[in-house]
């Protein structure tokens with residue numbers, strides 16, 4: 001993998017974006033049902049002045065309580081965070097690192113989180129089990145990796161023809177989404193949070209032209225999750241290939257196509273060197289949410305203020321990664337078109353329509369597979385319908401009005 005990104009520059013920009021992002025999200029943020037239990041304990045009532053004995057006793061108790069708080073505040077809690085990303089992967093692994101850095105600064109060093117990339121402590125796809133077992137107190141990844149354990153988890157990451165980043169954040173943070181996610185992970189003893197978003201992804205890198213839906217017949221594509229099921233329904237085969245092996249698989253013709261993320265992330269993978277066409281849009285991942293998962297016992301053992309520090313650090317990262325993607329994607333797209341002669345292609349309209357039809361069938365199938373999936377998908381669909389109705393006369397109308405100017 002070739003990493004031409006200026007990492008120092010990226011880190012600097014990301015910090016600025018994180019601050020901007022967190023400021024916006026701190027206002028009016030209503031996440032999770034833990035808010036009440038996380039609120040700082042109210043100070044004890046002032047001792048009555050007309051009973052000196054009682055007052056002295058109360059003051060002593062208060063002093064003791066204050067000392068205990070001070071003792072706790074001087075303790076350093078050390079955690080491990082495991083991730084599903086290669087240790088040096090820009091943006092995604094760096095997102096996990098940022099959470100640890102924010103927490104360290106905001107807690108004044110009282111909560112130290114040591115981050116381990118895939119393979120450094122456990123394998124990428126062992127993240128969920130490791131956090132559940134308490135081998136690590138928290139993890140960073142994407143919930144669609146855990147479809148085999150909890151099918152409903154897929155709806156919290158990427159849904160083909162589902163909601164974009166803004167709409168996912170609205171569902172998760174200001175409606176029922178996060179509560180349903182918490183319910184989905186309850187039996188696993190995990191507390192989830194949205195912890196990053198890629199924005200609308202790209203359709204992927206293809207070595208075969210897509211002119212009609214029939215061109216998916218026999219197409220071998222590396223595409224995970226629900227998108228992969230849609231490709232299979234369209235006659236293709238969805239291949240599961242680890243991130244580090246995609247490039248050579250594409251180069252050697254083991255696969256005909258792969259999707260990854262968007263121009264910013266894709267550039268560093270170098271796929272433009274081994275693929276003929278770069279298709280858009282990423283119908284299969286219109287606003288992929290990344291996740292932080294925390295071991296429930298470890299979370300409950302944190303003091304309320306450290307819980308809040310951690311929660312806000314994660315939510316800040318959730319905004320920061322999306323800001324980074326939105327700020328950088330066009331730069332890297334133009335760079336690849338102008339410097340690497342990448343052939344950019346839209347999927348034809350009738351292909352998109354056909355894929356959408358297959359996607360709805362796939363989603364109905366998942367919803368029918370277990371009660372939790374149905375509960376989550378019902379909420380997702382209703383919210384998507386409502387937010388789309390609003391979006392039609394807000395975002396969409398606005399985009400349409402400025403389209404000629406772009």
Ligand code: CA
Nearest residue numbers: 259260261285
């Ligand atoms: Ca992807």
